[in-house]
Amino acid sequence: xxxxxxxxxxxxxxxxxxxxxxxxxxxxFTWDQARSQLDGLPGGGLxxxxxxxxxxxxxxRRDQVALRWxxxxxxxxxxxxxxxxxxxxxxxxxxQTLGVAKGExxxxxxxxxxxxxxAVLGSLKHGSVACPLFSAFGPEPIATRLKLGEGKVLVTxxxxxxxxxxxxxxxxxxxxHVLLVREGSGPQPVGTLDLAQIMDHVGxxxxxxxxxxxxMALLHFTSGTTGAPKGAIHVHEAVVAHHAxxxxxxxxxAEDVFWCTADPGWVTGTSYGIIAPLLHGVTxxxxxxxxxxxxxxxxxEEQQVSVWYTAPTAIRMLMKAGPELAGKHRFPKLRFxxxxxxxxxxxxxxxxxxxxxxxxxxxxxxxxxxxxxxxNTPALDIKPGSMGKPLxxxxxxxxxxxxxxxxxxxxxxxxxxxxxxxxxxxxxxxxYLHQEExxxxxxxxDWYLTGDLAKRDEDGYFWFVGRADDVIKSAGxxxxxxEVESALMEHPAVAEAGVIGKPDPVVGETxxxxxxxxxxxxxxxxxxxxxxxxxxxRLGAAVAPKEIAFLATLPRxxxxxxxxxxxxxxxxxxxxxxxxxxxxxx
Amino acid sequence: MDDSQIRQALLDILxxxxxxxxxxxxxxxxxxxxxxxxxxxxFLNLVVGLHERLGIDIPEADYARLTTPxxxxxxxxxxxx
Numbered sequence: 001x002x003x004x005x006x007x008x009x010x011x012x013x014x015x016x017x018x019x020x021x022x023x024x025x026x027x028x029f030t031w032d033q034a035r036s037q038l039d040g041l042p043g044g045g046l047x048x049x050x051x052x053x054x055x056x057x058x059x060x061r062r063d064q065v066a067l068r069w070x071x072x073x074x075x076x077x078x079x080x081x082x083x084x085x086x087x088x089x090x091x092x093x094x095x096q097t098l099g100v101a102k103g104e105x106x107x108x109x110x111x112x113x114x115x116x117x118x119a120v121l122g123s124l125k126h127g128s129v130a131c132p133l134f135s136a137f138g139p140e141p142i143a144t145r146l147k148l149g150e151g152k153v154l155v156t157x158x159x160x161x162x163x164x165x166x167x168x169x170x171x172x173x174x175x176x177h178v179l180l181v182r183e184g185s186g187p188q189p190v191g192t193l194d195l196a197q198i199m200d201h202v203g204x205x206x207x208x209x210x211x212x213x214x215x216m217a218l219l220h221f222t223s224g225t226t227g228a229p230k231g232a233i234h235v236h237e238a239v240v241a242h243h244a245x246x247x248x249x250x251x252x253x254a255e256d257v258f259w260c261t262a263d264p265g266w267v268t269g270t271s272y273g274i275i276a277p278l279l280h281g282v283t284x285x286x287x288x289x290x291x292x293x294x295x296x297x298x299x300x301e302e303q304q305v306s307v308w309y310t311a312p313t314a315i316r317m318l319m320k321a322g323p324e325l326a327g328k329h330r331f332p333k334l335r336f337x338x339x340x341x342x343x344x345x346x347x348x349x350x351x352x353x354x355x356x357x358x359x360x361x362x363x364x365x366x367x368x369x370x371x372x373x374x375x376n377t378p379a380l381d382i383k384p385g386s387m388g389k390p391l392x393x394x395x396x397x398x399x400x401x402x403x404x405x406x407x408x409x410x411x412x413x414x415x416x417x418x419x420x421x422x423x424x425x426x427x428x429x430x431x432y433l434h435q436e437e438x439x440x441x442x443x444x445x446d447w448y449l450t451g452d453l454a455k456r457d458e459d460g461y462f463w464f465v466g467r468a469d470d471v472i473k474s475a476g477x478x479x480x481x482x483e484v485e486s487a488l489m490e491h492p493a494v495a496e497a498g499v500i501g502k503p504d505p506v507v508g509e510t511x512x513x514x515x516x517x518x519x520x521x522x523x524x525x526x527x528x529x530x531x532x533x534x535x536x537x538r539l540g541a542a543v544a545p546k547e548i549a550f551l552a553t554l555p556r557x558x559x560x561x562x563x564x565x566x567x568x569x570x571x572x573x574x575x576x577x578x579x580x581x582x583x584x585x586x
Numbered sequence: 587m588d589d590s591q592i593r594q595a596l597l598d599i600l601x602x603x604x605x606x607x608x609x610x611x612x613x614x615x616x617x618x619x620x621x622x623x624x625x626x627x628x629f630l631n632l633v634v635g636l637h638e639r640l641g642i643d644i645p646e647a648d649y650a651r652l653t654t655p656x657x658x659x660x661x662x663x664x665x666x667x
Binding site for chain 2: 015136138144248290291292293294295306313317319320321325474475504506507527530532534536537539540546
């Protein structure tokens with residue numbers, strides 16, 4: 001039998017870890033000292049793009065490869081820090097030319113192509129607010145987010161524009177400019193601009209906008225149980241946490257080749273797929289292609305990746321692909337592997353040790369926290385299945401939420417409650433855009449309540465238990481049931497819809513919808529497929545249900561809310577009686 | 587089984603996963619995942635569906651070969667041999 005703890009020793013380290021003495025360094029840590037490791041702008045401001053790009057583009061690392069882009073058809077393109085500085089200067093100048101003001105939203109909807117990275121960093125440099133959208137979203141999630149975020153500029157590709165955005169014209173009053181990455185030689189779609197062409201027409205010198213620490217920098221949408229998605233606001237000061245967590249949780253050293261497999265449409269792909277590696281001056285690998293086991297092993301080997309940050313779904317798919325495939329590759333440079341998105345099962349932690357030669361380090365954070373909060377770090381023993389311990393500068397605890405809204409600190413070990421973080425870390429979200437009340441409700445005194453249920457053991461390790469709400473977690477991404485239900489409700493045959501996460505061994509949960517029909521519609525296979533296609537066209541494959549079941553009526557609370565938990569209990573064959581107390585207001 | 591029967595099987599399975607697809611618009615020599623919005627779960631379901639329908643095993647190591655409708659058809663044909 002495998003032991004319950006993976007004990008670390010200095011022989012395991014290929015490089016001395018930044019966080020070698022957890023207790024002592026945590027005790028000595030201050031955010032002020034972390035801040036002093038960054039440049040800042042002349043005159044006292046702070047700008048993420050300056051710290052990530054210009055600082056190195058003008059310094060001794062100017063010729064170092066910042067981004068190595070691997071195209072899905074086998075192309076490789078390298079961008080040095082100096083190249084990236086020039087390109088992001090150009091993009092900032094494009095925004096300047098278009099009259100985009102500081103604080104205005106620049107949305108980027110694209111696969112993992114170089115232009116996405118240039119646009120996000122160039123927007124930050126210009127002082128506008130960057131909002132990367134997941135390119136697999138369908139037209140509805142795109143429209144909802146552009147509207148909520150009052151996006152003034154959209155950077156996208158010609159294909160995505162034609163498929164998903166062109167039909168939204170008229171619904172987006174704030175959208176003034178659409179910048180296209182051209183893919184064909186046909187006529188420029190009406191109302192759009194050719195990104196490459198206008199990039200050519202501006203200079204490659206620029207000065208970062210005089211942003212200060214509390215200026216809004218990034219907008220990341222996340223899903224709640226009810227209502228529209230929430231736009232979590234992050235400010236330029238988040239860069240302090242991006243840097244510190246890149247150092248302590250991912251152990252980035254200047255000589256590393258780092259690969260974060262997350263898409264920038266999700267917060268991990270921005271904080272750690274764009275910003276953190278550049279802050280540390282490392283070479284960051286970007287793979288345009290979707291998951292493919294053979295390709296991924298080849299990238300790890302050929303690109304000599306030394307630090308790898310990936311997700312449980314991908315790890316489980318690699319496990320499924322079998323040891324023979326892994327055995328064809330060698331990873332002598334790989335020295336640290338981390339995972340985020342959902343709890344990593346102990347089996348997967350051990351798989352890393354046995355197959356890659358390194359255990360996998362799970363960590364925990366969420367859109368609202370902006371950066372890694374709780375982590376298994378290189379020098380810390382791993383308890384497989386645990387998310388690890390709070391990083392330096394992060395205070396975490398377990399709170400019990402009482403009926404009246406007040407909270408009690410749970411001090412006893414191994415008692416379940418809501419995971420909470422003491423406010424004050426630099427990458428804490430500063431609000432949900434235009435939803436002040438929802439933001440306020442996330443806090444109890446000094447504590448930010450995460451919505452995740454967890455427990456802390458006697459050694460201070462945290463263990464994830466589940467979500468406190470009905471949000472679905474599929475392949476590490478949060479999906480709001482309300483958004484899916486709303487799309488289904490638009491179909492003329494649908495009377496009501498309730499959406500749950502159905503447990504799945506590979507992706508954690510898949511989206512399953514229960515639907516009741518209006519009179520006159522037959523609950524048959526043809527309608528089922530029609531609804532499936534209807535939802536997929538609107539929401540995109542990543543958000544739409546994988547399965548739809550018809551019910552005569554959906555269970556509701558007395559106040560009329562659909563009881564998703566009851567639907568889920570039935571789906572799982574759990575006793576329903578236990579759940580009545582869980583549904584408040586039932 | 588000839589090519590057209592194999593292709594029909596592929597389309598039948600695809601239609602249950604992504605019913606929004608109009609089979610007539612699929613290009614035979616362009617990557618399926620560039621033409622149809624399939625996430626990794628959908629792709630796995632497609633493989634499972636082909637396995638169930640045609641009774642052939644598709645090892646994970648071969649997934650990378652399942653690219654275009656033509657390539658998938660050729661792969662399945664060779665397997666059915």
